[in-house]
Amino acid sequence: MSLGKTIHRLRTEQNLSQDGLADALGVSRQSISKWETDSSVPDLDKLVKLSGVFGVTLDELVLGERPAPAPDPVPPAPPPQAAFPPRKIAGAILLCMGFLVVLSCTLLGSLLAGLLFASPLLLCSAVCFLLRTHTGLWCAWAVCIPVDVYLRYATGINWRLTLFTPHFQPSMNYIRLAIAWGQLAAMVLLVALTAVLLRKKELADTRRSRGLLLGGWALFLLSCVLPSLLWSSQRWFAFFFAALDWGRIALLTVLLVLTLRFLRSRRAENTAAC
Known part of the structure; x- marks a missing residue:
């Protein structure tokens, strides 16, 4: 593409008339017409001004080359994940x-x-x-x-056996007592680990959250005295007793997690207020 055709194309793309371009460059309209028809060639200083008016480089103006479009950015590949x-x-x-x-x-x-x-x-x-x-x-x-x-159900051992430790006799088999203490230690450790690992979120200090915690702890205390109120020697009570034990442990774990989250939220609010 000749220089004249390039000037004409760029002027048209900029919606400039020959008079407007001539005024911008400080030349006559006839000079613009001669440049576009390749009857004459603009001086170097006029080429520099033309490139500034059209917003192109001198190479693009003289050689008539359009700038290549910038390639679309390639999104980074996600890190490989193990299939299994x-x-x-x-x-x-x-x-x-x-x-x-x-x-x-x-x-x-x-x-x-x-x-x-x-x-x-x-x-x-x-x-x-x-x-x-x-x-x-x-x-x-x-x-x-x-x-x-x-x-x-197979041996009759559960963690409640530890309550009889002061009154335990050799005839009652100390191995059974040791197993019961092991059960209790494992249970305490699991509850503590669960509460610590799940405490990181916050529970907002609202009337609803306070009522939830108070009601939960009241329910837990009620579950502690419920077996003595419903004691029975019938077979169904053994299953009910075991279910109540595990329900009480689950409730205690949830209440500890929520209480720690509540205290964490209160501490954050007090720190922000200071």
Whole structure:
């Protein structure tokens, strides 16, 4: 493309008349006409002014080349993710181990025992597949529950046995007492870990949150005295008692988490006020 055609094209794109361009450059309209028809060539200083008026470089003006469009920015590639994360690999291994336990006990003639002994493995496998955060914590809960069920109904041992420690006799088997203390220690540790790990969010100091906490703690205290009010020697009470135990532990854990979040929110508000 000739210089004259380039000047004409750029002038047209800028919606400038020959008179307007001539005024901007300080030349006559006839000079503009001669440049566009290639009858004459502008001086170097006029070329510099033309490039400034049209907003192009001298190379683009003289050579008649359009600037190449800037390439679209390429979004950064997402970091590669493992198709099968480690927690799912662990879940698959636990699932296979649980299946082998069930199969072995079934071949020995006791499917129920197989399901009971494999339940910690199967529950931990489900946790690994379904939960992404605090997997180890929830696996610990998944192990603790079936172990408590087995000890409670197969051996009669549960953490309440620790209440009889001052009156325990050798004939009552100290191993049973040691197991009960182990259960209690594991339960306290799990509740404390859960409360600490889940406390990071905040619970706003509102009338609703205060009522929720007060009502929750009142319900917890009621659940502590409820067994003595409903005591019965019938079989159903043993199952009710176990369910109440675990319900009380779950309620205590939730209340501790919410209380810590509430206190965290109060502390943040006091810090901001200062």
